[in-house]
Amino acid sequence: MQAITVLGATGSIGVSTLDVIARHPDKYSVFALTAHRQIEKLAGQCLQFKPTYAVVADDGAAVALQALLSAQGSATEVLFGREALCAVSSAEGVDTVMAAIVGAAGLEPTMAAVRAGKKILLANKEALVMAGGLFMQAVAASGSVLLPIDSEHNAIFQCLPSDFKNTDKGGVKKLLLSASGGPFRGRTLEQMRAVTPDQACAHPNWSMGRKISVDSATLMNKGLELIEACWLFNVAASQVEVVVHPQSIIHSLVQYIDGSVLAQLGNPDMRTPIAHALAWPSRIESGVADLDLFSIAQLNFEKPDLTSFPCLAVASAAAREGRDAAAILNGANEIAVQAFLDERIGFTQIAEVVSHTLNSLALTEPDSLEAVQESDRRGRAVSSDYITRVQR
């Protein structure tokens, strides 16, 4: 029996995780579920999965959740705040932590789980993007098992040779990172100037939270994933190539020195990488429909358009610059995406905010989690200030 904490249980990844867990009550039990503000949804999940703990944002949310649970005779104990998030991620009773909080808010509890040597299922890519070096050092020091949930990285993980880490990369030449191209593939910058948040969030293949949906539309998501791949697989940015593949059937590929290219395919449904990571190195059923190659019929590929999607170029540059460039980039991007969702800036201004922020700040080498958080704060301050000057 694996005892699991799901950080961000009410989100898109959280819900898919609980869907897979519910299919295997003999293998998985839920230790804790956490959510920010969706109290009714979390209450329903607590009644179904009976976790020992539930964690919410603040005192008010905790009182509301406790009332809903007590009315149903639930024994789940309700906690709130950041320390409680870290506690349920590192507690002795937990084997596995699904890190599925969106954004920088997930960094501290995910690091708490890493430091406690838990098995980490990493969806919260922002945590790794911000704190890559420290994160991977902590994984090595604690012996934590780190498994990627991001579909592309999970695909690469599945296609890598078993001796990848021990030998000289086991004959791997390059990682080919799939990108759908998002809802605005093929458009010029001019044609994207007036798009609305709802249009940006209408992803052609994946149903996801609003922040990652906007990132997919700007291709910042692919930039964050490039940085994520460099840390996860210990490769340079030059060894990762983004391949636009609009059908999202091939989730990524690994190219070997002998000319072989291995790919992982599947329907675009996050329950596949979630089930893979939960059961690894075994396999379990996920509820995902069988891939029907005959109805798909065609798989297409193209190069990313860096002129229309400058966020990918900005993130690639940050990956090469190292130090705290990625933490600043991530903080600025979170501020810019929220400003776009609040209709304070236009879609194409997201890239402008992020580049302006990176160009305004001197880079430093972060040597602690606090230093990473300080870089994040600096990125947020400069981008917020820029937005107040340019907003409509």
Ligand code: NAD
């Ligand atoms: P979502 O917005 O649907 O859910 C986010 C979850 O985090 C919710 O449970 C919310 O309550 C919680 N949360 C939000 N702000 C919080 C805060 N300040 N403190 C504590 N909890 C907070 O997001 P999602 O689409 O499920 O994505 C989650 C993470 O997984 C992101 O990092 C995303 O990049 C990554 N990811 C998602 C997908 C996908 O298909 N949705 C695919 C790959 C990677």
Ligand code: MG
């Ligand atoms: Mg992805």
